[in-house]
Amino acid sequence: MTFSPKATKCMACGAAIFFCRTKNSERMPVEFEPNPNGNLAVTPQADGLPEAVVVRPGQAAGMRDAGLLTYISHFAACPMADEFRRKARHKQTVDTYRRKATQSKGNR
Numbered sequence: 001m002t003f004s005p006k007a008t009k010c011m012a013c014g015a016a017i018f019f020c021r022t023k024n025s026e027r028m029p030v031e032f033e034p035n036p037n038g039n040l041a042v043t044p045q046a047d048g049l050p051e052a053v054v055v056r057p058g059q060a061a062g063m064r065d066a067g068l069l070t071y072i073s074h075f076a077a078c079p080m081a082d083e084f085r086r087k088a089r090h091k092q093t094v095d096t097y098r099r100k101a102t103q104s105k106g107n108r
């Protein structure tokens with residue numbers, strides 16, 4: 001059986017994600033693409049909302065050896081994740097992008 005989560009887009013950064021149920025949350029955003037260093041085991045559920053369980057690195061490696069996919073939380077990867085939590089860090093991210101944009105213009 002192939003696992004095909006329903007893709008959606010992060011409202012903050014537009015990345016492809018899907019939602020999972022976890023022990024602590026009804027809806028956690030997970031990166032749509034499986035991650036070779038992932039720490040989440042995702043299991044499809046009958047009601048369509050997959051269940052994500054955090055596994056230890058050793059377990060995750062064992063899963064990948066067995067041909068299973070591991071995923072990461074989008075909160076770990078989203079450049080705008082801090083917007084949800086801390087405004088200060090978000091401002092820093094924006095400043096970094098601005099600096100990069102200025103640099104690439106200067107190189108031309």
Ligand SMILES: [Zn+2]
Nearest residue numbers: 010012013078
């Ligand atoms: Zn995002």
